[in-house]
Amino acid sequence: MNTVRILVAGGNYAGLSAVQHLYSTLLARAKPANVHVTMIDRRDGFVHYMGMTRGLTEPEYGKSLWMPYATTPWLSHPRITIRQATIAEIIPRSVRLACGESLDFDYLVIALGLGRFAPIGMRAATKDAFVQDLAASYAQLAAAKTVAVVGGGAVGIEMAADVKSDFPDKAVTLVHSRSSLLPGPFLDELRIATADALQNRLGVRLELGRRVVAQSPQSADMTCAPHDLPELAQATATDATLTLSDGATLHADWVVRCLGARSRAPLVSLPPSPDCPPVFGAGGIRVRPTMQVDDAQYPHIYACGDICNIEEVKLAGMAMYGGYIAARNIARTILHPERTDLDQAKPQPPRTLLLLGKDCSLLQKGDVLYSEKEARAFTEEDIGLQHCVDALSLTKTPDAATPYDTPKW
Secondary structure, three states, rough: OOOOEEEEOOOOOHHHHHHHHHHHHHHHOOOOOOOEEEEEEOOOOEOHHHHHHHHHHHHHHHHHHEEHHHHHHHHHOOEEEEEOOOEEOOOOOOOOOOOOOEOOEEEEOOOOOOOEEOOOOOOOOOOOHHHHHHHHHHHHHHHOEEEEEEEHHHHHHHHHHHHHHOOOOEEEEEEOOOOOOOOOOHHHHHHHHHHHHHHHHOEEEEEEOOOOOEEEEEOHHHHHOOOOOHHHOOOOEEEEEEEEEOOOOEEEEEEOOOOEEOOHHHHHHOOOOOOOOOOOOOOEEEEEOOOOOOOOOOEEEEEEHHEOOOOOOOHHHHHHHHHHHHHHHHHHHOOOOOOOOOOOOOOOEEEEEOOOOOEEEEEEEEEEEEEEHHHHHHOOOOHHHHHHHHHHHHHOOOOOOOOOOOOOO
């Protein structure tokens, strides 16, 4: 019997979660299944993106955000391969790498996520390079007296808050093109509370309803970055002047753009079945609740995490959940091909936890805005790092499980 080839395209929260649960359901058994799991990642380790804005203002903490895959013992299992490479294209039965090599698969989990410009998105491929990049960004930030953050989504909000919290003497301005912060399915009360905390507690200046139409000098080569790898371009500039849509100008010693997240879905070349819509659209790859691509000719291809078009707030926990569902269903199909009962992801209400520096947290779950005291109960000093390390079994070996166990989520 031929070995079943399972490829996981992308690591981090979704991809690593899929590999973890493929290991526990297929390889940790007394008699391992005849499978080989290959995870493809441009980087050599897991990166805790949730803490990245704090990592830029506190580089010692930042160093802890990168955990090399080589330090996770169970990833050295003989039937698991970690392939450090850049993906160029995904077609129905193989993944083509940028080096020209193609890897064939029987099952595929697409977990490529979203791309963000550096330094929020990380251009480094190794931890050593990452630490060097952190030090360089920190040196620019520390030397600045005035800072401008462009983009009032969650990342820009937390970036401005972390800068002002760690450097209270710096003049920090947050520029956002809309009249209110935090686009997405959130309560107006949360937006109001966020603006109030930024302005009145931290002292961040808000410039709302005005778009940046020009910047001199430009932030590195943002306009020339590969669409699928925006992290290779630096979205910061020093001693820069921003021109706003009303003609006003704003000078800052350090500018960081926290916007322009790009989907990597264009790397996926899966022709649709007749009379079916394209596999991916503006919101990402269309998936079923089973995390299978929503096209009958691709039951062997799954997608999870930020690359999917699921209408949900993109969170690390949801990415890990999607990887878990995909892995369980692949294991069910391999171990019990006669059965058709696949696991389905359960819809989750909108949720976000905003960390506005170290002393203020705001939490919305569903249609409820929690009190600040309640929100603090969900706040971890390491911004969820240890929680994710434990959830992904980065420092321990997962126990064997069956894909029919009671769901852990």
